[in-house]
Amino acid sequence: MFGPPGTGKTLLAKAVATESGANFIAVRGPEILSKWVGESEKAIREIFSKARQHAPAVVFFDEIDAIAPTRGTDIGTRVTERIVSQLLTELDGVSELHDVVVIAATNRPDMVDPALLRPGRLEKMIYVPPPDIESRIEILKIHTRKVPLADDVDLLEIARKTEGYTGADIEALVREASLAALREDINNKHVSLRHFEIALRKVKPSITPQMIEYYKRWLETVKQRQEEVKRQAPTITF
Ligand SMILES: Nc1ncnc2c1ncn2[C@@H]1O[C@H](COP(=O)(O)OP(=O)(O)OP(=O)(O)O)[C@@H](O)[C@H]1O
Ligand SMILES: [Mg+2]
Secondary structure, eight states: OBOSTTSSHHHHHHHHHHHHOSEEEEEEHHHHHHHTTTOHHHHHHHHHHHHHHTOSEEEEEETGGGGSOOTTOHHHHHHHHHHHHHHHHHHHHHTTOTTEEEEEOBSOGGGSOGGGGSTTSSOOOOBOOOOOHHHHHHHHHHHTTTSOBOTTOOHHHHHHHTTTOOHHHHHHHHHHHHHHHHHHOTTOOSBOHHHHHHHHHHOOOSSOHHHHHHHHHHHHHHHHHHHHHHHHSOOOOO
């Protein structure tokens, strides 16, 4: 999964965990580097061995860009190269196991080692875009579930005004509106339209149109690559 920060990639993986009923092993990319310094390859081996033991299982690598070889620092490069190569070995191993599924997420697809994205490895690339208007309405509903809204609050209207906001931005907007209500009067029982208007002035989209362009270009690259793979793949029938 790739997409701008705050669009719900981590959230989506957690939903997969609960919905699928499979065992879920989540690992954060930065953790692999910091927690197991010098033992990162072993950590990768153990993660996959645990997954095989507890199959059916889902292994989720969040912020996988963190284990991309960092250019410039020699030591950093060698460590990450070793981790990536261990990861490749394991991914090639599980591709035959149908009861172990590997998911990874990043907001920096350009930093992920292309070898990880080859067929049989992390082969399906899913774009998680900023929410469209329908999605924003749903996200607003979720984050206002426990918020006492005044009658003048129209979620559709707020959804219209939050073009370009991510799920995380919308969550921040609702929090800010609730705070605005309390700041106005600690005894306020409802969050009203005027509080959302204050919040809208304060909370702006955290991603820019340029960033969205970057992800769209990536989506095109991915599509092209997948087409190429399809053309090149020999059809083998047994
Ligand atoms: N689609 C959504 N529906 C409801 N809430 C959302 C959605 N997207 C984001 N959020 C809210 O924003 C928070 C942050 O989202 P999340 O951590 O999943 O983003 P992310 O895509 O993993 O970002 P990053 O690339 O920075 O890791 C979530 O915990 C949730 O409260
Ligand atoms: Mg995340």
